Amino acid sequence: MGLAVVVTLEDGRNKDGQAARPAAASSANAPSANALDTLLALVAADFAAVDHEIRTRMVSEVALIPELAGHIIASGGKRLRPVLLLAAARMCGYGGGIRHIRLAACVEFIHTATLLHDDVVDESALRRGKATANVVWGNQASVLVGDFLFTRSFQIMTEDGSLKVLSILCEAAAVIAEGEVMQLTTANNLATTEESYLKVIAAKTAALFAAATRVGAVVADRDEREEAALQAYGDNLGIAFQLVDDALDYQADEKTLGKSVGDDFREGKITLPVVLAFARADAEEQAFWRRCMEDREQTEDDLVRATTLMARHGTLAETIARARHYGDLARAALQIFPDSAYRRALEGIIDFCIERAY
Amino acid sequence: MGLAVVVTLEDGRNKDGQAARPAAASSANAPSANALDTLLALVAADFAAVDHEIRTRMVSEVALIPELAGHIIASGGKRLRPVLLLAAARMCGYGGGIRHIRLAACVEFIHTATLLHDDVVDESALRRGKATANVVWGNQASVLVGDFLFTRSFQIMTEDGSLKVLSILCEAAAVIAEGEVMQLTTANNLATTEESYLKVIAAKTAALFAAATRVGAVVADRDEREEAALQAYGDNLGIAFQLVDDALDYQADEKTLGKSVGDDFREGKITLPVVLAFARADAEEQAFWRRCMEDREQTEDDLVRATTLMARHGTLAETIARARHYGDLARAALQIFPDSAYRRALEGIIDFCIERAY
Structure with missing residues (x-):
């Protein structure tokens, strides 16, 4: 198959001569806590070019646009989706141009647009x-x-000019919107099943991860089998990522989480920790969940009570266990690719996504 | 040039055998009040196919999507943009397929999406x-x-597969969004000039009219000159349409308008009738406009006062006169096309858009 491991880092500078993000770890075998840094180091020059592309493309003569977009884009998101696209493309031997840069920026724009709309929909105050x-x-x-x-x-996407890429990313964008509407219909509804919940997160979160990693294979002109493998990787990673996110909403401290703990609870969002806790609840606990999630009558102490019930029924641990399962599927999907620093870094990201929970 | 006037109406049925919208007038020379009906009659079979396409493509397993989208799509909009695309394509001799049907549905989806977001942004209650x-x-x-x-x-658009069409429609969608943000920054700001106002309406309204009519030439594979002419037609028609819309907000009765009269006033939206009235206001009148539009302190009688001031300074009549000017430009743009029932119907639409004001 002969995948070339293209090392683009060299002197740690991108094509504009700006210092790229310093590498925190140089080996792809570093502990998973550093897995994101390892991946970022591998794609540092590309990453800087994506950053430049994002800043260039959000410009508008309407000053409010770059101002507002810059606020959210500069707010220190992990840029996980574009980085995954870059790494997937490089793992697949892509080396001939800037398509991966543009499309990574494109993926980040889709993600940022959904965040802006999400925060309106959720009435969030902190991100x-x-x-x-x-x-x-x-x-x-x-x-x-x-x-x-x-x-x-x-x-x-249109400038990129590949109808295949357009169709993958347009489909993902439509699925995301569908997933967000679906989530709206499950909100405040304790009849939501684990299956419905999984459908929602597969659509609203995993679809973009999967599109990003698949596009990596497409720009490198790999065959359908490798495209499908990278799509499966992104899909399962995305589900694991969202499961952990939904657990963190009940157990992280706000500094780590970067958003308000308990937001999901206050909005009556039905995530897996709640689905499982409600399924195992006695009559009195069921009444508690109904009041808090369906009627949205909550007092200050109710969030504590909710996390206590989750601990009693082990639903946060079980949510993480599910995430681990999807992480294993993501790892398995990568095994058709020969060993490389990129593959190891993409594997490391699975652990990084899951171990955020600790 | 040899433009074929393709009559698709025949027996008034579309390809699925369903009865198409009945023709209200059979001659393209009918008075302008009937110009929309004339145009609709000319493209009746296509129009029914677009309707079918719209209903098919808004389906989703998430029931809320077709339910909500159906509410706005079924609410009796004129479907002016898709009809313009159909007529432009037919005037240009397009006859070989269903691209114009799909792309007309696509244009209506873009329009409907912006309406949904507009109503959220404007906090509108009636449409x-x-x-x-x-x-x-x-x-x-x-x-x-x-x-x-x-x-x-x-x-x-991606299914249509033409990068040229994609680039025209994507550009229009981006310009619309930019125009909407621009409008937000001019709201409640009486320093808004006529030039800024025109920029806003060119972006938020005319861009989609222009893209729709241009795409008509593109699917028919006409040359750049005809593309540009149809773009100019749509552009100027769109500006005329919005000018009239903004005048109607102060003078229509609600039944005709289908939305609440005075909405723009209550939101402090700075449209041309206000720009002109403020420019001609004495000190006391200026204070009135500042209180109502900038401070948004309004009483029940203020809307009456506003229209009285507009009458005194002739700003509604002048807004319509401006619309007439853009209508003339739209008409002039069509003159490179040979006379045909389609061209006459497209000319009739100009008068229809302007004479709504009476």
Whole structure:
């Protein structure tokens, strides 16, 4: 198969001569806590180019657009999705151009647009430890700048010019929107099953991970088998990522989480920890969940009570166990690729996503 | 040039054998009040196929999506944009397939998505004489179903497979979003100039008209000159349409308008009738406008006062006169095409858009 491991890092500078993100660990065998840094080091030059592309493409003569978009884009997100695309492309031997850079920026724009709309929908006040755009500029601006970033992402895809890529990313964007609407219909509804919950997170989160990693194979012109493998990797990783996110909403401290702990609880969002806790609840506990999640009548102490019930029924641990299972599936999907620093880094990201929970 | 006037109406049925919209007038020379009916009669079979395409493509297993989208799509909009695309394509001799049907549906999806988001942004309660989706299903669902329709429109374009069409429609969608944000920054700001106002309406309204008519030439494989002419037609028609819309907001009766009269006033939206009235205001009148539009302190009688001031300074009549000017430009743009029933119907639409004001 002859995958070339393309080392783009060299002197740690990107093509514009700017210092790239320093590598925290140089070996792909570093502990998983550093797995993100390892991956970032591997794609550092590409990553800097993506950053540049993002900043260039969010420019508009309407000053509010780069201002608001810059607020959320600069707020220190992990840029996991574009980084996954870059690593997948490089693992697949892509080396001939800047398509991966553009498309990684495009994926980040789609993600950012959904975040802006999510924060309006969820009435969130805090994201990544900063006030959300809807709090600073109002819901109206968040909706419209989200629309702008959406349309900009489609423009970038069109410039790329591959109908195959367009169809993968457009499909993902439609599935995400569908997943978000589906989530709205499961909110405050304790009849939501684990199956429905999984459907929601597969759509709203995993679809973009999967599209990003699949596109990595597509730009490198790999065959259908490798495309499918990278799609499966992204899909399972995305599900694991969201399961952990939903557990963290009940157990992280706010500094680590970068958003308000208990947000899901206050909104009555039905995530797996709640689905499982409700399934195992006695009559009195069921009444508690109904009052908090369906009627949304909550007191200050109710979040503590909720986490206590989750601990009693082991639902957070079980949510993490499920995440681990999907992580294993993601790892298995990568095994058709020969060993490389990129493959090891993509494997490391699985552990990174899961071990955030500790 | 040899443009074939393709008459698709025949027996008034579309390809599925369903009865098409009955023709209200059979001659393209009917008075402009009937110009829309004339145009609809000319493209009746195509129109029915677009309707079918719209209904088919808004389906989702998430029931809320077709329910909410159906509410706004079925609410009796004129479907002006898809009809313009159909007529432009037919005028250009397109006859070989269903690309114009799909792309007309796509244009209507983009339009519907922006309406859903507009109503959230404007906090509107009434559209086309019916409660808005945000009132019935909440802002959250309107934002997300709008996103779904946006992404669906991009999927349809991708299926069409023409990068040229994709680039025209993606560009239009981005310009619309930019225009909406721009409008947000001019709201409640009486320093808004006529030039800024025109920029906003060119972006938020005319861009989609222009993309729709241009795409008509593109699917028919006409040369750049005809593409540019149809783009100019759509652009100027769109500006005329919005100018009239903004005048109607102060003078229509609600039944005709299908939305609440005075909505723009209550939101402090700075449209041309206000820009002109403020420019001609004496000190006392300026204070009135500042209180109503900038401070948004309004009493029941203020809307009456506003229209009285507009009458005194002739700003509604002048807004319509401007619309007439853009209408003339739209008409001039069509003159490179040989006379045909389609061209005459497209000319008739100009008068229809302007004479709504009476």
